[in-house]
Amino acid sequence: MRDFTLTIYGALLDSLLEAKYPFQTFSEYLNKPEKRSIMLRHDVDERKLHSLEFARIQHRKGIKGTYYFRMVPQSYDEAVIREIHDMGHEVGYHYEDMDFAGGNPHEAIKLFEKHLDTLRKIVPVSTICMHGSPKSRYDNKDVWKHYDYKKYGIIGEPYFDLDFKKVFYLTDTGRRWDGFKVSVRDKVEPHFGLNFHSTSDIIDAINNDKLPHKVMMNFHPQRWTDDNYLWIKEKNIQNIKNFIKFLLIKFR
Numbered sequence: 001m002r003d004f005t006l007t008i009y010g011a012l013l014d015s016l017l018e019a020k021y022p023f024q025t026f027s028e029y030l031n032k033p034e035k036r037s038i039m040l041r042h043d044v045d046e047r048k049l050h051s052l053e054f055a056r057i058q059h060r061k062g063i064k065g066t067y068y069f070r071m072v073p074q075s076y077d078e079a080v081i082r083e084i085h086d087m088g089h090e091v092g093y094h095y096e097d098m099d100f101a102g103g104n105p106h107e108a109i110k111l112f113e114k115h116l117d118t119l120r121k122i123v124p125v126s127t128i129c130m131h132g133s134p135k136s137r138y139d140n141k142d143v144w145k146h147y148d149y150k151k152y153g154i155i156g157e158p159y160f161d162l163d164f165k166k167v168f169y170l171t172d173t174g175r176r177w178d179g180f181k182v183s184v185r186d187k188v189e190p191h192f193g194l195n196f197h198s199t200s201d202i203i204d205a206i207n208n209d210k211l212p213h214k215v216m217m218n219f220h221p222q223r224w225t226d227d228n229y230l231w232i233k234e235k236n237i238q239n240i241k242n243f244i245k246f247l248l249i250k251f252r
Contacts (some may be wrong), residue, residue, distance in 0.1 A: 001200065002144035003236070004175060006057065008199050008228045013061055015206045025090035026066045026140050026216075027126045030156045039064035039216040041158065041168075043094055043129065046074035049221035052083060054221045068129045071115045078122055085123040096131035098138040105146040108163040109197065112143065114151060127156045132173075164188040170196065171218035175238040178200065 017022075021038045029039055040058065044051045046066055051067055058065050067084050069075050069091065089172050093116055101107035119125050128149060130140040144150060149157060153251045156162075162169075169188045177196040180187045190211055196202050202222045205211045223238065227229050 002031070002231075003198050003200065004172075004224050005231065006053065008203075009059060009224055011053070012199055012203055013063060013207075014057065015028070017061065017063075019206050019209070019211075021215075023063045023065070024055050025064050026092070026158065027090055027155060028064075030127070030161060033214070036213040041129070041216055041218045042067045043131070043187045043218060043220050044069045044075045044215070045094075045131070045220055045222060046076055047078050048080050050125065050221040050224060052080050053087050053208070055084045055087055058089070063121050064088050064126070066088070066090040066092060068131075069119065070096060070131055072093045080121070081122050083220045087093045090127070091119070091123045092125055092127040092129060094131045095128055095143075096133050096136075098143050099131075099133045099136045103138045103142075105143045108140075108143045109147050113152070114148060125221060126154060127158075160217065165191045167214045167216055167220070168192050168194065168212040169216050172220055173218070175223050175235065176185050188221070 001011065014071075016038055021036055022034045022148070024034060024037045024039055026039055026041060029037055041053060041064070042051055042065055048069075050179060055065065055067065067089055071093075075094070081091055095112055095115065097111040097115065098105065099152070100111050111172060116125060116128075135214040142156075144157075144160070168178055173187070177198065180190075194210075194212070196205065202211070223234055227232065
């Protein structure tokens, strides 16, 4: 089965359901973590309609996930945000305000306040997640060296509020599940001794009871499609991005 398609994505969800994993949004996990828990996180970087399709697939299967929206046209869309929220999914802010502010944390927090307020006029927001901005010199998490997001009614940010010694982190960054070598910021210290390259590898682990009990899976839905043209285009573009990110990591 070809990877990074909606078909194999559906198969992944089915395997998790068959293994009787509970699904929790990030905020649900923070408030009351289950002993076994799958958190489906979605960074809506672009192609927002792909994220909407992900949300609909999950909804049909009785699953909830968490969707983080940027404040840029390729991500932010009030109708899409409302529909995803109305299906029972969690919506959060995918912040990149240090990048917008050119690295000035005091300007960045003003933008954060403005953007959070804009999003909250549409749906409730209780969690946030940084956007990696690999081309940027600035780490968006650095704004929290000067300010406290919990003063804004935010209960969690994955990179600060998850214990990745207890929660296994999987991300499709680099259009592969072992893309840590080409990830500029979307990575955590490994603690489980597990390494998966493809979605099929993950499905095999689930079917053989080798997946940890607590997992956050991070998806970038723009990479996932059953459309042959878009699939090939995304693969080729990502290969170029991976090479550039590899050079950034090596020489930065």
